[in-house]
Amino acid sequence: MIDYTQFETASAEPEAVSMIETFRAIGYNLETAIADIIDNSISAGAKNIWIDFDYKGASTWLAIKDDGHGMDNEELIKAMRPGSKNPNEERAAQDLGRFGLGLKTASFSQCRKLTVISKYKNSTPVYWTWDLDYVAEARKWNLIKYDPGEDVLSQINSLTSGTFVIWNNLDRIVQSLHSDDKVGLEKFLQIMDHVKRHLAMIFHRYIESKKVKIWFQTREVKPWDPFLMSEPSTxxxxxxxxxxxxxxxxxxxxxxxxxxxxxxxxxxxxxxxxxxxxxxxxxxxxxxxxxxxxxxxxxxxxxxxxxxxxxxxxxxxxxxxxxxxxxxxxxxxxxxxxxxxxxxxxxxxxxxxxxxxKGKVLQRKYGSTQYQPVWVEKLRHGKRFYEINQEHPFVSHLLSQFSGKNSELKKLLNLIEETVPVPLITIKESEQPDIQGQPFEGVNHDALLSMMKLIHSSYISQGIQDDLARTMILNMEPFNLYPQLIESI
Ligand SMILES: Nc1ncnc2c1ncn2[C@@H]1O[C@H](COP(=O)(O)OP(=O)(O)OP(=O)(O)O)[C@@H](O)[C@H]1O
Ligand SMILES: [Mg+2]
The missing domain is CATH 3.30.230 (Ribosomal Protein S5; domain 2)
Incomplete structure (x- = not known):
């Protein structure tokens, strides 16, 4: 143990203005900041969380309200203190907090004025404000008691308990905008829509399990399930x-x-x-x-x-x-x-x-039968090319049908192979991967079915069992993509 009394000490308290500016730079964006405030509401046992906002250009405000257990005056002052809890402290299992900072850092990242109004079980509401302009002037870590107004007080009084977090002077989002600025409004609404999608994702399990309802203005936020649990093919x-x-x-x-x-x-x-x-x-x-x-x-x-x-x-x-x-x-x-x-x-x-x-899944499923793609990759003098697989049953059938003019047909296949627009396909695939259709998508499947029938009857005539013939067809491109068609043979 060190005896600290034997040493000279000097006070080096954090300087309020610069410390708060540092808090503002922790790197939140609007959606992560709001999510951090909602964490507190959930930890406080809220069943409903309301996100309200009103676009008024630079005077836009945003509020996150909950019907959780609320705080009394002493708890609220403690909650407003940066570092209100030690990160090493053990937390209740349902507590989403850790650092005793989120309320302040998330709010300051977005606004210069943070007001918290809280009502503890059936008692009168208490309120305090962090006004960063006042902190800058007074150079002290002091809260201000602004009157939140009748309207807000009557809203919180209608709840048994709860907490309202109100952000004013949202300088990071709307500082330079005017209330009649249409483009500004549109931009703001776009940002808010993004926030809504973010919350639907971050809190999807709470919403799904009906532990919490999140209201975005008057609309209830629907959960976004990343795993598509209800889809049978997940x-x-x-x-x-x-x-x-x-x-x-x-x-x-x-x-x-x-x-x-x-x-x-x-x-x-x-x-x-x-x-x-x-x-x-x-x-x-x-x-x-x-x-x-x-x-x-x-x-x-x-x-x-x-x-x-x-x-x-x-x-x-x-x-x-x-x-x-x-x-x-x-x-x-x-x-x-x-x-x-x-x-x-x-x-x-x-x-x-x-x-x-592709066939890999089927290949595993149908064990011994070999997957037959239409295209195969080949190397020629160290360069990559794509060739039509002449062992593909439909291709080989066609080649055998034209035995006399076989070489002409092979020339045609060769022409197609040599001119596959690989660079174009590659660029399009990387630019817009999701609009690439799959083979025979959105067209009548008669041609596909007749090819399958033809191969099937050829297998049967070769003495191959019906079951195996169908399995082999299901392991061929592009028939593997349409397993339901095999029933129609
Ligand atoms: N909506 C609320 N209802 C009730 N109590 C709250 C609410 N918001 C904050 N508090 C109280 O204020 C404290 C400080 O909140 P803050 O978000 O700053 O830190 P934290 O949640 O403890 O940890 P973290 O920094 O990880 O968020 C909380 O621990 C909680 O006791
Ligand atoms: Mg928190």
């Missing part, structure tokens, strides 16, 4: 427990787009789009921290976009998973990385199969 993998069962991993491969309606497919992509939302989904007590991230293990690539893996953490592993103040970063402990990577590799491999919608 593949769900067995759960894998880590860290003595405290952490749970579960992989999902979402359905190929041909298995979803256009609307479902668009909804499923999430606020940032299909590619961005692949990877791990880290939940801390059912609150989503990360919505699709390979945690530095893999790159995000188009063909892995159907892979999403949930990781469930309790709130007492925050230090080892390096949870940040904004609740939007988590880093697994080094010791778990290999396990996470191995699990993810399995899910990713399956996701590629589904994405390509």
């Amino acid at each position: 593949q769900k993998f067995p759960e894998d427990p880590l860290q003595n069962g405290k952490v749970k991993l579960r992989g999902y491969v979402l359905p190929h787009k041909s298995k979803l309606t256009d609307t479902k497919f668009r909804e499923a992509e999430g606020p940032k789009g299909w590619n961005a939302h692949q990877g791990f989904y880290i939940y801390r007590k059912d609150r989503l921290l990360l919505a699709g991230d390979w945690l530095g293990m893999f790159r995000k690539e188009e063909h892995f976009k159907l892979a999403r893996i949930s990781v469930d953490l309790p709130n007492n592993l925050d230090a080892s998973w390096q949870i940040d103040i904004k609740k939007s970063v988590a880093r697994p402990p080094l010791i778990l990385r290999d396990q996470l990577k191995a699990y993810a590799s399995k899910i990713r491999a399956q996701a590629v199969d589904v994405y390509r919608h």
